[in-house]
Amino acid sequence: xxxxxxxxxHSVIEKGQTVTLRCDPISGHDNLYWYRRVMGKEIKFLLHFxxxxxxxxxxxxxxxxxxxxxxxxYSTLKVQPAELEDSGVYFCASSHGTVYxxxxxxxxxxTVV
Amino acid sequence: AQTVTQSQxxxxxxxxxxxxxxxxxxxxxxxxxxxxxxxxxxxxxILVIRQEAYKQQNATENRFSVxxxxxxxxxxxxxxxxxxxxxxxxxxxxxxxxxxxxxxxxGTGTSLTVIP
Numbered sequence: 001x002x003x004x005x006x007x008x009x010h011s012v013i014e015k016g017q018t019v020t021l022r023c024d025p026i027s028g029h030d031n032l033y034w035y036r037r038v039m040g041k042e043i044k045f046l047l048h049f050x051x052x053x054x055x056x057x058x059x060x061x062x063x064x065x066x067x068x069x070x071x072x073x074y075s076t077l078k079v080q081p082a083e084l085e086d087s088g089v090y091f092c093a094s095s096h097g098t099v100y101x102x103x104x105x106x107x108x109x110x111t112v113v
Numbered sequence: 114a115q116t117v118t119q120s121q122x123x124x125x126x127x128x129x130x131x132x133x134x135x136x137x138x139x140x141x142x143x144x145x146x147x148x149x150x151x152x153x154x155x156x157x158x159i160l161v162i163r164q165e166a167y168k169q170q171n172a173t174e175n176r177f178s179v180x181x182x183x184x185x186x187x188x189x190x191x192x193x194x195x196x197x198x199x200x201x202x203x204x205x206x207x208x209x210x211x212x213x214x215x216x217x218x219x220g221t222g223t224s225l226t227v228i229p
Contacts, residue, residue, distance in 0.1 A: 003157060033216065042117065043204060043219035056216070091158065099146055099208060099215060104158040 002026065004105035006092050012111045018080040021108045025074070025094030029101070031055075032075050034067060037107075038088040046090075049075060050097075082112045115140045117207050119220035126195045127228050133180075134190045134223045136205030144210040147181065147188045148217070153201040161203070164188065195227045 005024040013019050025032050034046040046065070047057040051072035060067070064083070069075040079086050090108045095101040116139045126132035138147070149161040164172045164181050171179050176193045192199055205220040 009155075031215075035217070035219075037219075037222075040122075040221065042221045043206075043217070045216040045218075048216060059216075095215075097215075099210070100163070102160070102217075104150075106155065106157040 004092055004094050004103050006090075006105035006108050008108060009106065010109045010111075012113060013082055015084055015112055016081045018078065019082055019110060021077045021079075021090050021110070023075045023077070023092030023094075023105060025092070026103055029094035029096060029103075030072065031095045031097050032069060033093045033095075034075070034077055035091040035093065036088050037091065038085075043091065046077075079110070082110075084112050086110060087112045115142070115207055115209060115218040117205050117218050117220035119203075119205050119223050121223045122221070123224045123226075125226040125228055126192070128195055128197060130195055131191060131193045132195055132225065134192075134203055134205075134225065136188045136190070136220055138186050138188065138205070138207045138218075140186070140207065140209065142209040146208045146210070147179075148206040148208065149177070149179070149188075149190045150204045150206060150219075151199075151201045152204070153198075156201075158204070162190065192225075197227050197229060199225065200227045201225060 032049040037043040045059040048055045049069045066078045093104045118137045145166045147164045150158045151161045152158040162174045178191045180189045202222045204222045206217045
């Protein structure tokens with residue numbers, strides 16, 4: 001079974017530019033989550049998709065962040081325009097919907113300079 | 114509000130020795146799960162061990178065990194016979210059993226280095 005795939009693994013962009021992160025969940029997993037870890041801080045929840053619908057986006061920091069999940073498959077997280085404080089590692093996870101079914105990706109390290 | 118605190122940013126242990134990583138949490142929920150996740154350098158985060166809050170018995174997975182003290186809201190991880198492959202960032206996490214979501218609340222992580 002393929003795992004959760006995220007790309008790019010690293011991205012360095014200038015302040016004001018746009019970046020799009022992608023997450024491919026495990027096939028058949030209806031639930032997809034985005035999390036973010038700012039350097040030295042805790043990993044924080046951003047949002048949760050069930051299939052193509054946003055179940056909970058309470059963790060999205062502001063309207064510069066836009067998440068989509070096309071046809072209930074892969075998901076993208078776009079940051080436009082990027083600010084310095086957006087730097088961090090963005091994790092994606094998918095699950096069947098049970099407590100025990102979570103699988104995380106390796107993360108995308110975003111650096112805004 | 115749910116919070117998870119890991120007070121040890123970095124730790125090191127000699128190979129084959131035992132190390133304990135601490136974690137405390139705060140919640141008003143009664144039904145929840147606790148987890149330890151491990152992220153090796155540049156690798157994906159993987160589950161180390163989990164504990165259901167309603168179970169009094171501490172969870173054990175091979176060399177990994179927890180000391181779960183519900184009243185004290187403490188959930189420490191003990192790694193016995195440490196191996197070089199245990200070098201990683203360790204995250205303590207809490208999941209309340211809400212109707213919708215099942216999102217994690219994580220701590221800030223502890224970077225563990227196993228020294229040969």
